Amino acid sequence: MDAQRAVLHADLDAFFAAAEVRRRPELAGKPLIVGGRPGGRGVVSSASYEARRYGIRSGMPIRQAERLCPQAVFLPVDFAYYRELAAQFRAILSDLSSLVEHLSIDEACLELGPAPRWPEEPAAAGRRLRQRVRAELGLSVTVGIATNRTVAKVAADLAKPDGLRLIPPGQEATFLAPLPVDYLPGIGPNAARRLRELGVRTLGQLAQIPPYWLRVVFGRRAEEVHQRAQGIDPRPVTPEERAPKSIGHERTFHRDLSERSEIRQALRELSEKTAREMRLEGLQGQVVSVKVRFDDFTTLGRQRRLARPTIDGREIAEAAVGLAFELLDEWRRPVRLLGVRVSGLAPLAVQLALFDPRPLRALLLLRALDRLAARRDAAGASSRRPGTALGYPVGPARLLVSALERR
Amino acid sequence: MQVTCQQGELHRALAHVSRAVARKSTLPVLSNVLLSAQEGQLRLAATNLEIAIAASLPARVAEAGQLTVRADLLTEFISSLPSDEVTLRIEPGSLTLAVSCSYSKANIKGIPAEDFPTLPEIGEQTPTARIESGLLREMIGQVAFAAATDDSRPVLAGVLVEFQGSTLTMAAADGFRLSVRSAELDEPVAEDLSIIVPARALQELARSMADAEGTIDLLVTPTRSQLLARSGPVEFLSRLIDGHFPEFRQIIPKTYNTRVVVSREAFLAAARRAKIFAQSNNEVVRLQLLPGDSELDPGAVIVSAQAAEAGDNEDLLSARVEGPKAQIAFNGRYLSDVLSVMKSAEVALEMTSPNAAGVFRPVGDTTFTHVIMPMVIGNI
Numbered sequence: 001m002d003a004q005r006a007v008l009h010a011d012l013d014a015f016f017a018a019a020e021v022r023r024r025p026e027l028a029g030k031p032l033i034v035g036g037r038p039g040g041r042g043v044v045s046s047a048s049y050e051a052r053r054y055g056i057r058s059g060m061p062i063r064q065a066e067r068l069c070p071q072a073v074f075l076p077v078d079f080a081y082y083r084e085l086a087a088q089f090r091a092i093l094s095d096l097s098s099l100v101e102h103l104s105i106d107e108a109c110l111e112l113g114p115a116p117r118w119p120e121e122p123a124a125a126g127r128r129l130r131q132r133v134r135a136e137l138g139l140s141v142t143v144g145i146a147t148n149r150t151v152a153k154v155a156a157d158l159a160k161p162d163g164l165r166l167i168p169p170g171q172e173a174t175f176l177a178p179l180p181v182d183y184l185p186g187i188g189p190n191a192a193r194r195l196r197e198l199g200v201r202t203l204g205q206l207a208q209i210p211p212y213w214l215r216v217v218f219g220r221r222a223e224e225v226h227q228r229a230q231g232i233d234p235r236p237v238t239p240e241e242r243a244p245k246s247i248g249h250e251r252t253f254h255r256d257l258s259e260r261s262e263i264r265q266a267l268r269e270l271s272e273k274t275a276r277e278m279r280l281e282g283l284q285g286q287v288v289s290v291k292v293r294f295d296d297f298t299t300l301g302r303q304r305r306l307a308r309p310t311i312d313g314r315e316i317a318e319a320a321v322g323l324a325f326e327l328l329d330e331w332r333r334p335v336r337l338l339g340v341r342v343s344g345l346a347p348l349a350v351q352l353a354l355f356d357p358r359p360l361r362a363l364l365l366l367r368a369l370d371r372l373a374a375r376r377d378a379a380g381a382s383s384r385r386p387g388t389a390l391g392y393p394v395g396p397a398r399l400l401v402s403a404l405e406r407r
Numbered sequence: 408m409q410v411t412c413q414q415g416e417l418h419r420a421l422a423h424v425s426r427a428v429a430r431k432s433t434l435p436v437l438s439n440v441l442l443s444a445q446e447g448q449l450r451l452a453a454t455n456l457e458i459a460i461a462a463s464l465p466a467r468v469a470e471a472g473q474l475t476v477r478a479d480l481l482t483e484f485i486s487s488l489p490s491d492e493v494t495l496r497i498e499p500g501s502l503t504l505a506v507s508c509s510y511s512k513a514n515i516k517g518i519p520a521e522d523f524p525t526l527p528e529i530g531e532q533t534p535t536a537r538i539e540s541g542l543l544r545e546m547i548g549q550v551a552f553a554a555a556t557d558d559s560r561p562v563l564a565g566v567l568v569e570f571q572g573s574t575l576t577m578a579a580a581d582g583f584r585l586s587v588r589s590a591e592l593d594e595p596v597a598e599d600l601s602i603i604v605p606a607r608a609l610q611e612l613a614r615s616m617a618d619a620e621g622t623i624d625l626l627v628t629p630t631r632s633q634l635l636a637r638s639g640p641v642e643f644l645s646r647l648i649d650g651h652f653p654e655f656r657q658i659i660p661k662t663y664n665t666r667v668v669v670s671r672e673a674f675l676a677a678a679r680r681a682k683i684f685a686q687s688n689n690e691v692v693r694l695q696l697l698p699g700d701s702e703l704d705p706g707a708v709i710v711s712a713q714a715a716e717a718g719d720n721e722d723l724l725s726a727r728v729e730g731p732k733a734q735i736a737f738n739g740r741y742l743s744d745v746l747s748v749m750k751s752a753e754v755a756l757e758m759t760s761p762n763a764a765g766v767f768r769p770v771g772d773t774t775f776t777h778v779i780m781p782m783v784i785g786n787i
Contacts, residue, residue: 281785282784282785283785346688346689346715347688347689347691347715347784347785348783348784348785349688349689349690349691349736349782349783349784349785350782350783350784351583351738351780351782352583352762352780352781352782352783353582353583353780354580354582354583354584354585354653354658354764354778354780355580355582355653355658356582360762360783363762363783364762
């Protein structure tokens with residue numbers, strides 16, 4: 001038999017909340033909730049383990065979190081700061097292996113060596129990673145190690161927080177067998193409920209029954225799920241492209257929006273924010289999509305390909321408003337959430353023209369605006385005025401924007 | 408009409424004029440070639456209303472006359488014939504051309520010559536200018552490629568041809584690059600004038616006179632609506648584009664911060680290599696101009712391209728770099744286009760900033776200037 005692979009799954013513990021504690025140590029030990037503002041209609045992005053004790057989970061509406069734990073500290077999301085930390089986390093991971101697949105901002109899996117010596121080498125790698133993340137980032141990371149991705153991920157989930165769990169070769173099925181079915185990645189609450197109806201509660205039971213039984217629940221995925229439940233998962237770790245596939249922002253409103261003018265304004269703000277992030281990453285994009293959630297939670301999306309790639313928030317907004325209004329014309333309901341997303345991303349490349357100074361002028365203006373916005377961000381939240389969630393139009397930037405609009 | 412000529416000469420003349428035959432036209436006569444027999448010669452002409460080409464060949468004319476017949480049929484039949492005498496005959500009052508050669512004959516149905524557009528000829532008129540044919544072809548080759556290939560701004564699909572004293576200047580710009588070439592005429596023109604000739608027509612002119620030797624007569628019609636060119640038995644006509652060509656001299660930068668001199672061949676090879684990777688990244692080819700630190704190390708140019716998913720490449724060229732270190736990005740096609748039409752051993756690139764035009768000049772030759780607008784990329 002070939003040498004056993006070793007896959008390491010690393011997951012930063014309560015990342016956003018931990019990142020906030022890192023820069024404000026006085027928050028340590030307190031229930032901490034990142035995402036939205038109290039009384040608002042946002043959702044929890046991240047909760048510290050102290051907050052989780054009150055039953056608070058990511059994705060839960062802020063209002064519900066407030067009811068569960070009124071004494072919690074609520075903080076807004078600061079993506080720029082988390083991204084910076086995540087980049088350092090990635091750098092540490094890339095020292096450990098050249099085969100790293102980033103699953104999200106705070107989660108990654110990596111392949112250790114061509115023929116690691118089990119269990120000493122993988123265990124040492126896991127310990128080293130945990131030490132470095134603690135020493136260099138001041139954060140805790142949980143590590144799961146196994147012979148494949150699925151088992152490593154489940155091991156990490158069980159070891160949380162601040163733990164390390166290693167499943168030696170040959171023990172995958174035994175390890176998974178007693179666990180409830182929804183511990184397996186890919187089995188959500190709906191599938192778990194339907195499995196219960198079939199009398200299947202544990203992964204061990206799932207592994208026992210013939211795969212064709214599972215077709216009613218998993219369709220074409222039945223075979224795959226059946227294998228995974230036995231601890232078999234041949235998927236390789238595939239390092240993805242560095243460039244993101246899409247960039248976007250969404251926002252849940254304090255009260256549902258019905259006025260077209262308000263919806264247009266919100267989409268403009270989201271578009272500007274998205275465009276600014278694209279420029280920061282040195283990217284241009286060509287496909288604009290919008291997401292609209294109505295008051296009854298019906299969530300719909302539309303997208304459109306622009307004639308040319310863009311980095312301009314106004315062009316993105318124009319497309320987004322058109323798409324959103326199409327949906328509004330069909331549904332005629334108040335809007336709870338709006339999202340704008342740009343895909344078809346490629347490195348920024350603007351061909352300047354001989355007889356037409358506008359492309360260059362627009363580019364220089366956008367860069368000037370980005371610099372102003374960065375300076376304002378650096379000055380801190382105190383100088384942020386109410387009602388200008390939109391990146392720019394404050395003070396001198398307003399003049400530049402109107403100059404841009406006149407072009 | 409009755410006329411006799413050599414199969415080889417007739418075939419060559421047909422090949423010349425066929426390039427002006429309309430490919431798809433709603434007017435059937437434009438798919439035809441006009442045959443006119445008179446005074447010891449047979450004249451062939453074709454036009455697509457954009458250009459016209461005429462060619463004459465010596466012939467024994469027994470009876471003068473005219474007719475148009477399908478160019479493709481006649482060309483294909485003539486080319487199939489043996490190298491021998493060919494006789495073309497039209498019975499009075501008939502619209503059928505009888506072709507006979509050796510033991511072969513054919514009857515080709517035609518359209519009356521009166522339906523064919525009237526084409527002006529230089530004839531006995533004094534030409535506007537006279538130019539050596541090789542020089543004219545070189546000028547067209549160095550300029551016409553920079554014209555726009557779409558018609559969104561019609562003047563940019565043309566080449567400005569300027570006669571000023573004894574200087575002939577050609578300029579073309581597609582909106583992103585500008586190519587300018589000038590040459591001295593043997594004799595000054597009687598009156599300064601400038602015209603805009605469709606770039607495709609000029610390229611066709613260069614092709615139709617590809618084997619011409621000696622000089623070419625150029626004539627701008629008095630109404631300034633057509634350009635005629637004549638070289639020996641071949642005459643060429645193009646319509647002109649109406650409008651004002653942009654003030655191209657104003658957009659050629661007069662100063663620079665960094666100037667690099669590099670071997671043209673090495674630069675061209677590097678640009679072509681970079682294009683391989685640039686094609687998956689908006690054609691972006693990046694140039695880094697690095698001044699040297701001593702007489703012994705005059706500097707270098709790095710030509711590179713990268714595509715996130717495909718990979719990247721880099722060429723290091725030794726070069727003489729004056730001025731501060733700089734970088735700039737161009738569309739790789741524009742870069743290889745200009746480097747492949749230049750003739751000099753060394754080329755100079757002058758630039759002021761990554762956001763401003765780059766100027767390409769042959770070293771030791773002031774008759775050619777090429778300007779390319781850069782691409783602004785994220786990491787410059």
